[in-house]
Amino acid sequence: MKLSERWSSWVNRIGVTAVLVLALGLGIAMSMAIFSLLLGLGVVVGGWLCWQSWRIRRQMRKQGVAGNAEFIDAEYEVQIETLRLDNQHSTHENAQQRPDENRHI
The missing domain is CATH 1.20.5 (Single alpha-helices involved in coiled-coils or other helix-helix interfaces)
Incomplete structure:
Protein backbone atom coordinates (compact mmCIF):
# COMPACT_ATOMS: atom_id res chain seq x y z
CA MET A 1 0.00 0.00 0.00
CA ALA A 69 -84.18 30.42 32.38
CA GLU A 70 -87.48 28.59 32.04
CA PHE A 71 -87.63 25.00 33.16
CA ILE A 72 -90.05 22.62 31.53
CA ASP A 73 -91.32 19.95 33.88
CA ALA A 74 -92.20 16.79 32.00
CA GLU A 75 -92.31 13.05 32.42
CA TYR A 76 -91.05 10.55 29.95
CA GLU A 77 -91.02 6.81 29.49
CA VAL A 78 -88.20 4.92 27.84
CA GLN A 79 -89.32 2.28 25.35
CA ILE A 80 -86.77 -0.12 23.98
CA GLU A 81 -87.40 -1.28 20.42
CA THR A 82 -85.95 -4.40 18.91
CA LEU A 83 -85.39 -4.08 15.17
CA ARG A 84 -85.94 -7.23 13.17
CA LEU A 85 -84.70 -8.16 9.74
CA ASP A 86 -88.25 -8.63 8.42
CA ASN A 87 -88.88 -4.91 9.15
CA GLN A 88 -91.30 -5.54 12.02
CA HIS A 89 -90.70 -3.57 15.18
CA SER A 90 -91.36 -5.05 18.57
CA THR A 91 -91.15 -3.37 21.93
CA HIS A 92 -89.06 -4.71 24.78
CA GLU A 93 -92.15 -6.19 26.47
CA ASN A 94 -93.01 -8.25 23.38
CA ALA A 95 -89.41 -9.42 23.15
CA GLN A 96 -89.60 -10.79 26.69
CA GLN A 97 -92.87 -12.60 26.01
CA ARG A 98 -91.69 -14.32 22.82
CA PRO A 99 -87.93 -14.77 23.03
CA ASP A 100 -87.70 -17.29 20.17
CA GLU A 101 -89.25 -14.99 17.57
CA ASN A 102 -87.04 -11.99 18.36
CA ARG A 103 -83.71 -13.77 18.54
CA HIS A 104 -81.25 -12.41 15.93
CA ILE A 105 -78.87 -14.69 14.13
Missing part, protein backbone atom coordinates in the same frame (compact mmCIF):
# COMPACT_ATOMS: atom_id res chain seq x y z
CA LYS A 2 1.36 3.35 -0.96
CA LEU A 3 1.65 6.32 1.35
CA SER A 4 -0.79 8.35 -0.74
CA GLU A 5 -3.43 5.60 -0.45
CA ARG A 6 -3.09 5.53 3.34
CA TRP A 7 -3.32 9.31 3.48
CA SER A 8 -6.43 9.42 1.29
CA SER A 9 -8.04 6.70 3.41
CA TRP A 10 -7.60 8.80 6.57
CA VAL A 11 -8.77 11.93 4.79
CA ASN A 12 -11.90 10.09 3.61
CA ARG A 13 -12.65 8.84 7.11
CA ILE A 14 -12.22 12.32 8.60
CA GLY A 15 -14.38 13.80 5.84
CA VAL A 16 -17.17 11.25 6.33
CA THR A 17 -17.04 11.77 10.10
CA ALA A 18 -17.23 15.55 9.67
CA VAL A 19 -20.18 15.25 7.29
CA LEU A 20 -22.01 12.89 9.67
CA VAL A 21 -21.43 15.19 12.65
CA LEU A 22 -22.65 18.20 10.65
CA ALA A 23 -25.71 16.30 9.42
CA LEU A 24 -26.53 15.18 12.95
CA GLY A 25 -26.12 18.73 14.26
CA LEU A 26 -28.30 20.11 11.47
CA GLY A 27 -30.97 17.51 12.18
CA ILE A 28 -31.02 18.35 15.87
CA ALA A 29 -31.19 22.08 15.10
CA MET A 30 -34.07 21.58 12.66
CA SER A 31 -36.00 19.41 15.10
CA MET A 32 -35.57 22.04 17.81
CA ALA A 33 -36.78 24.76 15.44
CA ILE A 34 -39.85 22.74 14.41
CA PHE A 35 -40.61 21.90 18.04
CA SER A 36 -40.35 25.58 19.00
CA LEU A 37 -42.68 26.60 16.18
CA LEU A 38 -45.25 23.97 17.11
CA LEU A 39 -45.02 24.93 20.77
CA GLY A 40 -45.56 28.59 19.89
CA LEU A 41 -48.50 27.68 17.67
CA GLY A 42 -50.01 25.64 20.50
CA VAL A 43 -49.67 28.56 22.90
CA VAL A 44 -51.32 30.92 20.41
CA VAL A 45 -54.23 28.54 19.72
CA GLY A 46 -54.66 27.80 23.43
CA GLY A 47 -54.69 31.51 24.25
CA TRP A 48 -57.23 32.19 21.52
CA LEU A 49 -59.52 29.42 22.81
CA CYS A 50 -59.19 30.70 26.37
CA TRP A 51 -60.04 34.23 25.21
CA GLN A 52 -63.07 33.00 23.26
CA SER A 53 -64.43 31.04 26.22
CA TRP A 54 -63.88 34.08 28.48
CA ARG A 55 -65.75 36.29 26.01
CA ILE A 56 -68.70 33.87 25.82
CA ARG A 57 -68.85 33.55 29.62
CA ARG A 58 -68.82 37.35 29.94
CA GLN A 59 -71.73 37.65 27.48
CA MET A 60 -73.68 35.01 29.40
CA ARG A 61 -73.09 36.87 32.67
CA LYS A 62 -74.31 40.13 31.11
CA GLN A 63 -77.45 38.50 29.73
CA GLY A 64 -78.25 36.84 33.04
CA VAL A 65 -79.07 33.49 31.48
CA ALA A 66 -79.44 31.67 34.79
CA GLY A 67 -82.01 34.13 36.18
CA ASN A 68 -84.26 34.13 33.09
Whole structure:
Protein backbone atom coordinates (compact mmCIF):
# COMPACT_ATOMS: atom_id res chain seq x y z
CA MET A 1 0.00 0.00 0.00
CA LYS A 2 1.36 3.35 -0.96
CA LEU A 3 1.65 6.32 1.35
CA SER A 4 -0.79 8.35 -0.74
CA GLU A 5 -3.43 5.60 -0.45
CA ARG A 6 -3.09 5.53 3.34
CA TRP A 7 -3.32 9.31 3.48
CA SER A 8 -6.43 9.42 1.29
CA SER A 9 -8.04 6.70 3.41
CA TRP A 10 -7.60 8.80 6.57
CA VAL A 11 -8.77 11.93 4.79
CA ASN A 12 -11.90 10.09 3.61
CA ARG A 13 -12.65 8.84 7.11
CA ILE A 14 -12.22 12.32 8.60
CA GLY A 15 -14.38 13.80 5.84
CA VAL A 16 -17.17 11.25 6.33
CA THR A 17 -17.04 11.77 10.10
CA ALA A 18 -17.23 15.55 9.67
CA VAL A 19 -20.18 15.25 7.29
CA LEU A 20 -22.01 12.89 9.67
CA VAL A 21 -21.43 15.19 12.65
CA LEU A 22 -22.65 18.20 10.65
CA ALA A 23 -25.71 16.30 9.42
CA LEU A 24 -26.53 15.18 12.95
CA GLY A 25 -26.12 18.73 14.26
CA LEU A 26 -28.30 20.11 11.47
CA GLY A 27 -30.97 17.51 12.18
CA ILE A 28 -31.02 18.35 15.87
CA ALA A 29 -31.19 22.08 15.10
CA MET A 30 -34.07 21.58 12.66
CA SER A 31 -36.00 19.41 15.10
CA MET A 32 -35.57 22.04 17.81
CA ALA A 33 -36.78 24.76 15.44
CA ILE A 34 -39.85 22.74 14.41
CA PHE A 35 -40.61 21.90 18.04
CA SER A 36 -40.35 25.58 19.00
CA LEU A 37 -42.68 26.60 16.18
CA LEU A 38 -45.25 23.97 17.11
CA LEU A 39 -45.02 24.93 20.77
CA GLY A 40 -45.56 28.59 19.89
CA LEU A 41 -48.50 27.68 17.67
CA GLY A 42 -50.01 25.64 20.50
CA VAL A 43 -49.67 28.56 22.90
CA VAL A 44 -51.32 30.92 20.41
CA VAL A 45 -54.23 28.54 19.72
CA GLY A 46 -54.66 27.80 23.43
CA GLY A 47 -54.69 31.51 24.25
CA TRP A 48 -57.23 32.19 21.52
CA LEU A 49 -59.52 29.42 22.81
CA CYS A 50 -59.19 30.70 26.37
CA TRP A 51 -60.04 34.23 25.21
CA GLN A 52 -63.07 33.00 23.26
CA SER A 53 -64.43 31.04 26.22
CA TRP A 54 -63.88 34.08 28.48
CA ARG A 55 -65.75 36.29 26.01
CA ILE A 56 -68.70 33.87 25.82
CA ARG A 57 -68.85 33.55 29.62
CA ARG A 58 -68.82 37.35 29.94
CA GLN A 59 -71.73 37.65 27.48
CA MET A 60 -73.68 35.01 29.40
CA ARG A 61 -73.09 36.87 32.67
CA LYS A 62 -74.31 40.13 31.11
CA GLN A 63 -77.45 38.50 29.73
CA GLY A 64 -78.25 36.84 33.04
CA VAL A 65 -79.07 33.49 31.48
CA ALA A 66 -79.44 31.67 34.79
CA GLY A 67 -82.01 34.13 36.18
CA ASN A 68 -84.26 34.13 33.09
CA ALA A 69 -84.18 30.42 32.38
CA GLU A 70 -87.48 28.59 32.04
CA PHE A 71 -87.63 25.00 33.16
CA ILE A 72 -90.05 22.62 31.53
CA ASP A 73 -91.32 19.95 33.88
CA ALA A 74 -92.20 16.79 32.00
CA GLU A 75 -92.31 13.05 32.42
CA TYR A 76 -91.05 10.55 29.95
CA GLU A 77 -91.02 6.81 29.49
CA VAL A 78 -88.20 4.92 27.84
CA GLN A 79 -89.32 2.28 25.35
CA ILE A 80 -86.77 -0.12 23.98
CA GLU A 81 -87.40 -1.28 20.42
CA THR A 82 -85.95 -4.40 18.91
CA LEU A 83 -85.39 -4.08 15.17
CA ARG A 84 -85.94 -7.23 13.17
CA LEU A 85 -84.70 -8.16 9.74
CA ASP A 86 -88.25 -8.63 8.42
CA ASN A 87 -88.88 -4.91 9.15
CA GLN A 88 -91.30 -5.54 12.02
CA HIS A 89 -90.70 -3.57 15.18
CA SER A 90 -91.36 -5.05 18.57
CA THR A 91 -91.15 -3.37 21.93
CA HIS A 92 -89.06 -4.71 24.78
CA GLU A 93 -92.15 -6.19 26.47
CA ASN A 94 -93.01 -8.25 23.38
CA ALA A 95 -89.41 -9.42 23.15
CA GLN A 96 -89.60 -10.79 26.69
CA GLN A 97 -92.87 -12.60 26.01
CA ARG A 98 -91.69 -14.32 22.82
CA PRO A 99 -87.93 -14.77 23.03
CA ASP A 100 -87.70 -17.29 20.17
CA GLU A 101 -89.25 -14.99 17.57
CA ASN A 102 -87.04 -11.99 18.36
CA ARG A 103 -83.71 -13.77 18.54
CA HIS A 104 -81.25 -12.41 15.93
CA ILE A 105 -78.87 -14.69 14.13
